[in-house]
Amino acid sequence: MAKQLTSRKENYSQWYNDLVIKADLAENSAVRGSMVIKPHGYAIWEKMQSALDTMFKETGHQNAYFPLFIPKSFFAKEASHVEGFAKECAVVTHYRLKIDEDGKIIVDEDAKLEEELIVRPTSETIIWDTYRKWVQSYRDLPILINQWANVVRWEMRPRLFLRTAEFLWQEGHTAHETKNEAIEEAERMVGVYADFAENWLGIPVLKGVKSPNERFAGAVETYCIEALMQDGKALQAGTSHFLGQNFAKAFDVKFVSRENIQEFVWATSWGVSTRLIGALIMAHSDDNGLVLPPKIAPIQVVIVPIFKDKEQLAAISEKVKEIVKVLKAKNISVKYDDRDTHKPGFKFAEWELKGIPVRLAIGPRDLENGTVEVARRDTLEKDTLQVTNIGEKIENLLIQIQDNIFQKALSYRDEHTYNVDTWDEFTNRLEQGGFVYAHWDGTPETELIIKGKTKATIRVIPFDEMHKEGKCILTGKLSKQRVVFAKAY
Amino acid sequence: MAKQLTSRKENYSQWYNDLVIKADLAENSAVRGSMVIKPHGYAIWEKMQSALDTMFKETGHQNAYFPLFIPKSFFAKEASHVEGFAKECAVVTHYRLKIDEDGKIIVDEDAKLEEELIVRPTSETIIWDTYRKWVQSYRDLPILINQWANVVRWEMRPRLFLRTAEFLWQEGHTAHETKNEAIEEAERMVGVYADFAENWLGIPVLKGVKSPNERFAGAVETYCIEALMQDGKALQAGTSHFLGQNFAKAFDVKFVSRENIQEFVWATSWGVSTRLIGALIMAHSDDNGLVLPPKIAPIQVVIVPIFKDKEQLAAISEKVKEIVKVLKAKNISVKYDDRDTHKPGFKFAEWELKGIPVRLAIGPRDLENGTVEVARRDTLEKDTLQVTNIGEKIENLLIQIQDNIFQKALSYRDEHTYNVDTWDEFTNRLEQGGFVYAHWDGTPETELIIKGKTKATIRVIPFDEMHKEGKCILTGKLSKQRVVFAKAY
Numbered sequence: 001m002a003k004q005l006t007s008r009k010e011n012y013s014q015w016y017n018d019l020v021i022k023a024d025l026a027e028n029s030a031v032r033g034s035m036v037i038k039p040h041g042y043a044i045w046e047k048m049q050s051a052l053d054t055m056f057k058e059t060g061h062q063n064a065y066f067p068l069f070i071p072k073s074f075f076a077k078e079a080s081h082v083e084g085f086a087k088e089c090a091v092v093t094h095y096r097l098k099i100d101e102d103g104k105i106i107v108d109e110d111a112k113l114e115e116e117l118i119v120r121p122t123s124e125t126i127i128w129d130t131y132r133k134w135v136q137s138y139r140d141l142p143i144l145i146n147q148w149a150n151v152v153r154w155e156m157r158p159r160l161f162l163r164t165a166e167f168l169w170q171e172g173h174t175a176h177e178t179k180n181e182a183i184e185e186a187e188r189m190v191g192v193y194a195d196f197a198e199n200w201l202g203i204p205v206l207k208g209v210k211s212p213n214e215r216f217a218g219a220v221e222t223y224c225i226e227a228l229m230q231d232g233k234a235l236q237a238g239t240s241h242f243l244g245q246n247f248a249k250a251f252d253v254k255f256v257s258r259e260n261i262q263e264f265v266w267a268t269s270w271g272v273s274t275r276l277i278g279a280l281i282m283a284h285s286d287d288n289g290l291v292l293p294p295k296i297a298p299i300q301v302v303i304v305p306i307f308k309d310k311e312q313l314a315a316i317s318e319k320v321k322e323i324v325k326v327l328k329a330k331n332i333s334v335k336y337d338d339r340d341t342h343k344p345g346f347k348f349a350e351w352e353l354k355g356i357p358v359r360l361a362i363g364p365r366d367l368e369n370g371t372v373e374v375a376r377r378d379t380l381e382k383d384t385l386q387v388t389n390i391g392e393k394i395e396n397l398l399i400q401i402q403d404n405i406f407q408k409a410l411s412y413r414d415e416h417t418y419n420v421d422t423w424d425e426f427t428n429r430l431e432q433g434g435f436v437y438a439h440w441d442g443t444p445e446t447e448l449i450i451k452g453k454t455k456a457t458i459r460v461i462p463f464d465e466m467h468k469e470g471k472c473i474l475t476g477k478l479s480k481q482r483v484v485f486a487k488a489y
Numbered sequence: 490m491a492k493q494l495t496s497r498k499e500n501y502s503q504w505y506n507d508l509v510i511k512a513d514l515a516e517n518s519a520v521r522g523s524m525v526i527k528p529h530g531y532a533i534w535e536k537m538q539s540a541l542d543t544m545f546k547e548t549g550h551q552n553a554y555f556p557l558f559i560p561k562s563f564f565a566k567e568a569s570h571v572e573g574f575a576k577e578c579a580v581v582t583h584y585r586l587k588i589d590e591d592g593k594i595i596v597d598e599d600a601k602l603e604e605e606l607i608v609r610p611t612s613e614t615i616i617w618d619t620y621r622k623w624v625q626s627y628r629d630l631p632i633l634i635n636q637w638a639n640v641v642r643w644e645m646r647p648r649l650f651l652r653t654a655e656f657l658w659q660e661g662h663t664a665h666e667t668k669n670e671a672i673e674e675a676e677r678m679v680g681v682y683a684d685f686a687e688n689w690l691g692i693p694v695l696k697g698v699k700s701p702n703e704r705f706a707g708a709v710e711t712y713c714i715e716a717l718m719q720d721g722k723a724l725q726a727g728t729s730h731f732l733g734q735n736f737a738k739a740f741d742v743k744f745v746s747r748e749n750i751q752e753f754v755w756a757t758s759w760g761v762s763t764r765l766i767g768a769l770i771m772a773h774s775d776d777n778g779l780v781l782p783p784k785i786a787p788i789q790v791v792i793v794p795i796f797k798d799k800e801q802l803a804a805i806s807e808k809v810k811e812i813v814k815v816l817k818a819k820n821i822s823v824k825y826d827d828r829d830t831h832k833p834g835f836k837f838a839e840w841e842l843k844g845i846p847v848r849l850a851i852g853p854r855d856l857e858n859g860t861v862e863v864a865r866r867d868t869l870e871k872d873t874l875q876v877t878n879i880g881e882k883i884e885n886l887l888i889q890i891q892d893n894i895f896q897k898a899l900s901y902r903d904e905h906t907y908n909v910d911t912w913d914e915f916t917n918r919l920e921q922g923g924f925v926y927a928h929w930d931g932t933p934e935t936e937l938i939i940k941g942k943t944k945a946t947i948r949v950i951p952f953d954e955m956h957k958e959g960k961c962i963l964t965g966k967l968s969k970q971r972v973v974f975a976k977a978y
Contacts, residue, residue: 030563030618031606034556039634042553064531067523068608068639068655069579072586074519076594086586090558091596092608093582095643097561097575105565107580107605116596117520119557119581119608129519139830145528150557150639154584166557341628 005353007287012231019281020160023290023353026277033158033165037274040354041161043298044277045168049148051200051295052170052272055192061144061172066126068150069117074125077250081124084217088154090119090165119152124218124243124269127173128251135175135265137256142185143175151273161278162235162489169273172240175265177257179244182266183221186242189270190223193238201276202293202406203227203283204413205237206435206484208460213444216269220244226459226484228413229282232433234459234486237279240270278489283409284378290355291378293405294398301327301334301394302351306344306363313338316362319387323360323372326391332398352377357401358394378405419482426473426485430456435486437465439479441472450474456485494842496776501720508770509649512779512842515766522647522654526763529843530650532787533766534657538637540689540784541659541761544681550633550661555615557639558606563614566739570613573706577643579608579654608641613707613732613758616662617740624664624754626745631674632664640762650767651724651978658762661729664754666746668733671755672710675731678759679712682727690765691782691895692716692772693902694726695924695973697949702933705758709733715949715973717902718771721922723948723975726768729759767978772898773867779844780867782894783887790816790823790883791845793836795852802827805851808876812849812861815880821887841866846890847883867894908971915962915974919945924975926954928968930961939963945974 005022006014020026025041028034037045053063069092075082096111120126127145134140148170155165172189176182190207197205205225215222219241227237248254248264257263284291294300303323305316320336327334335356337347344361351359361373372390375382378401385393416434420426429436440446440458450473451457465481472479494511495503509515514530517523526534542552558581564571585600609615616634623629637659644654661678665671679696686694694714704711708730716726737743737753746752773780783789792812794805809825816823824845826836833850840848850862861879864871867890874882905923909915918925929935929947939962940946954970961968 027619027622029556029615030560031556031558031615034558036556036619037554039551039553043551045554046552062528062532063535064528065526065534065657067518067520067525068641069520069523071519072594072596075586082586082588082594086588086594089584089586090581090606091583091586092579093596094580095578097564097571097578097580097607099571099575105561105571105575107561107582117579118586126518126520130516130525133516152557168554 005287005289008230015287016282017160019285019289023355025290026160028160031165033155035160035164037168040298041277044280044292044296045274047296047298048200048276049170052196055196056146056172059188059192061146063147064145065147065149066123066130068120070120070123070126072116072118074129075118077125078218078246081218085121085153089121090152090154092117092119120149121151121153122269122271123147123149123171124173124247125251128247128253128267131175131265132251132253135253135255138177138258141175141177141255141265142181145174146170146172161274161281167274169271171269171271174268175253176268177255177266179266182268183242186221186223186240186268186270189268190225190238190240193240193270193272194225197225197227197237198406200293200295201280201283202402202409203237203279204406204410206460206462208462208484210239211444211447211458211461211483213447214457216241218243218246220246224460227279227283228416228435228486229279229489230412231282232416234435234488235279235282236459236488237276238270238272241268243267243269284405285355288380289353291405292355292357294357294402297355297357298333299335299356300332300398301358301360302356303334303336303360303362304344304347304351305338306361312364313340315364315367319367320362323387323390327394330391330395332394358397376401378408420473421470423473427454430454430485430487433487435459435484437482437484438473439470440483441475441477441479446472446474450485454485456487459484459486459488494776494778497719504776505771506649508774508778512844514770514779515649517649520654522644524649524653526657529787530766533769533781533785534763536785536787537689537765538659541685544685545635545661548677548681550635552636553634554636554638555612555619557609559609559612559615561605561607563618564607566614567707567735570707574610574642578610579641579643581606581608609638610640610642611758611760612636612638612660613662613736614740617736617742617756620664620754621740621742624742624744627666627747630664630666630744630754631670634663635659635661650763650770656763658760660758660760663757664742665757666744666755668755671757672731675710675712675729675757675759678757679714679727679729682729682759682761683714686714686716686726687895689782689784690769690772691891691898692726692768693895693899695949695951697951697973699728700933700936700947700950700972702936703946705730707732707735709735713949716768716772717905717924717975718768718978719901720771721905723924723977724768724771725948725977726765727759727761730757732756732758773894774844777869778842780894781844781846783846783891786844786846787822788824788845789821789887790847790849791840792823792825792849792851793833793840794827795833795850801853802829804853804856808856809851812876812879816883819880819884821883847886865890867897909962910959912962916943919943919974919976922976924948924973926971927962927974928959929972930964930966930968935961935963939974943974945976948973948975948977
């Protein structure tokens with residue numbers, strides 16, 4: 001079994017790395033920090049894209065595409081934005097190579113750019129420079145645009161999917177007439193992300209806002225969804241920012257209002273990335289490999305024939321053809337693995353590793369009995385079913401699996417969520433992992449001291465704890481509500 | 490009419506630029522040579538992506554994603570490849586900015602990369618470096634992978650969609666056991682492109698191979714599809730390359746064959762880009778704006794109400810709701826433009842400009858008579874139809890329009906295709922535009938002399954002229970077949 005993974009218990013971090021490689025999701029490339037997303041990993045990303053894209057369009061957004069390169073001077077225009085991103089920017093300085101006298105390829109110094117170009121780490125600046133030309137009057141608003149793109153943020157400690165120098169994402173950038181409308185949009189989109197995380201990825205998330213320390217560089221408010229991984233660490237799974245008029249002021253984007261007054265436009269931006277694949281892995285998978293929720297699985301059902309010779313395979317394939325037809329008619333994606341180069345046991349392990357939710361196995365005795373063996377990836381349970389009404393049966397099973405995966409993650413989170421009121425309990429709980437609800441006096445200073453002492457940060461100031469006062473876990477000062485501390489990815 | 494275009498007759502090039510801007514397809518950005526693809530333009534690209542992606546998957550390909558950045562040394566490994574791309578490479582030299590003592594944002598010289606990174610102009614090198622790790626045995630072959638990505642090729646004379654520094658495309662990269670299998674793949678994919686161009690974009694194309702001068706840098710053979718624009722200039726609409734073992738040798742990608750011998754892998758690559766949007770515009774559009782073939786139109790039918798007051802609008806909207814339902818049930822994409830801020834005439838012009846294939850207008854009299862006015866974008870003809878069976882009627886009309894657009898382009902091409910045998914006729918014809926079939930002695934030298942004298946190049950060595958011998962138009966030497974000359978984009 002060359003493909004066996006390190007167990008989670010033994011070494012969680014190694015388990016994750018093993019799984020990503022052995023389930024053929026991604027691998028490191030020759031460019032430090034940049035990954036190759038392999039077909040199975042990319043197919044999962046395509047499923048995510050498709051679901052999200054539909055949700056974005058249903059909420060009135062359109063896709064567009066803005067340049068990869070951003071003039072350096074654009075960054076300077078929004079002070080906190082440049083401060084946030086300056087340290088991780090890839091910079092293009094030349095636009096030509098040449099071959100020197102020794103036949104070596106070198107950068108052509110005659111082709112130096114007058115102004116350096118930054119490879120986008122995020123696109124607020126180039127987009128707001130564009131919106132200036134698009135907006136004159138309130139009639140031009142709102143602008144509701146999303147972009148699917150690659151971005152680059154230089155990473156000193158890269159990890160596949162979780163932190164890579166280049167990653168794929170979507171970034172929404174909207175422009176509004178009023179503050180309230182922009183806030184509504186930012187809240188709507190964090191809601192879309194929460195819906196997607198829970199109902200597609202099967203990952204329960206906390207919704208709320210970030211503390212000022214953790215806010216997006218240039219935002220007035222950052223809304224987020226926060227998920228708990230199986231090692232008790234938190235993972236930020238999506239953010240939506242109310243940007244106020246910061247970028248409109250930096251890029252001079254004004255409009256004539258209904259009252260015929262020149263005003264600055266209100267903005268939001270929001271994004272999720274291929275990091276979600278990391279979240280998906282760490283939320284559900286086990287020591288046998290990936291566990292995919294059916295709604296996000298590129299292949300939902302794999303069928304493996306059990307045969308001794310060609311005649312048996314032919315007879316089984318005949319039956320499988322019917323089953324495939326029935327399943328496809330129900331929009332279930334199915335793969336028939338009839339390779340004769342590998343034994344069934346090898347195939348079982350491979351599809352388990354790759355997280356396919358349902359495996360059907362059919363042998364000669366099944367043919368006689370009109371049965372099929374059904375194995376669930378999430379529980380690893382097996383059952384023998386009559387082939388009659390197999391479509392409905394599998395359809396229902398996929399719904400059950402989707403639900404079970406979510407419920408399991410929810411139970412895990414509930415079991416690892418704590419309300420604490422003493423400093424000792426606080427540090428103990430953080431040490432063991434999980435979401436720790438504690439009171440905080442609301443100051444960045446206190447948050448930084450806590451981070452220094454515990455390595456934990458405020459992951460989210462949750463909406464559902466609002467107005468429940470108490471005393472700060474560190475300073476004893478008045479706290480307006482509990483906030484959620486955790487160590488995080 | 491602020492939106493009116495320069496006519497094609499007056500200034501074809503200006504007409505094109507006007508159309509791209511005024512139909513809201515794209516615009517220039519602050520970064521020279523990089524465009525912003527606006528929602529309407531991007532929606533057309535999404536339709537293209539969706540159709541092509543399905544065709545790629547039906548021919549056995551999977552999507553994956555490879556890094557944006559390529560180490561400079563990778564380029565040096567395939568000699569003709571680097572020669573072809575060196576002059577248009579954007580080069581990343583640093584990975585950090587900093588704020589200097591005067592508060593200015595500058596490149597941090599302490600963050601200079603040891604080896605410069607090239608922003609991919611195409612991905613053969615990074616992909617073949619990766620394939621080396623994926624291939625050991627003939628059992629690992631073929632690898633059939635496609636990538637949707639952005640690429641950068643520095644452009645000194647940029648034009649929206651046609652030549653931009655950054656563009657979007659797909660690039661297929663396949664690895665095979667045998668030479669024949671790779672050639673078959675390259676030919677299959679140029680066939681897919683021709684099918685897509687003709688049956689989706691409505692653009693008739695010539696299929697064949699490129700002359701050595703026009704071959705892709707690193708290819709053994711370049712297959713292409715070549716289309717004729719309305720100004721008589723040719724446009725290369727897609728290429729598919731048989732790469733031989735060039736990249737396998739450069740990156741040491743070997744496999745153990747069925748005969749248990751170490752052999753180099755055979756390769757292909759193939760791509761089409763957002764340039765196709767330029768082709769689509771120039772093949773079909775007219776002085777009123779864009780003309781979209783229904784199969785590639787993001788909106789196929791627009792419905793405009795003609796009303797004097799709110800009551801009329803309400804009554805019309807009631808009827809329109811039914812029509813929309815009927816059309817959607819037939820998978821026809823439809824937009825109801827019930828804005829009360831603009832007059833019908835304005836809306837008619839706007840949707841004409843944007844190329845929507847069918848416009849329905851409904852006024853109070855139509856309500857009484859159970860009719861609707863139908864306008865075709867391709868012919869600008871209007872007709873009044875009974876609403877009964879409107880679904881079937883529009884469905885058939887869209888098929889007719891798709892066919893008519895193709896037939897019109899085909900007639901145009903036929904009328905501008907010439908067989909010539911004398912130098913005078915050759916230069917005259919090239920001056921006027923069109924595809925000129927002429928004999929060529931097969932040498933790069935002759936092609937270059939002809940290019941120098943006429944500015945025309947060999948666009949394609951067409952398959953269907955093979956083995957029809959003659960005498961070279963320039964040198965009088967033996968020619969194996971006619972080739973197609975034209976001036977080109």
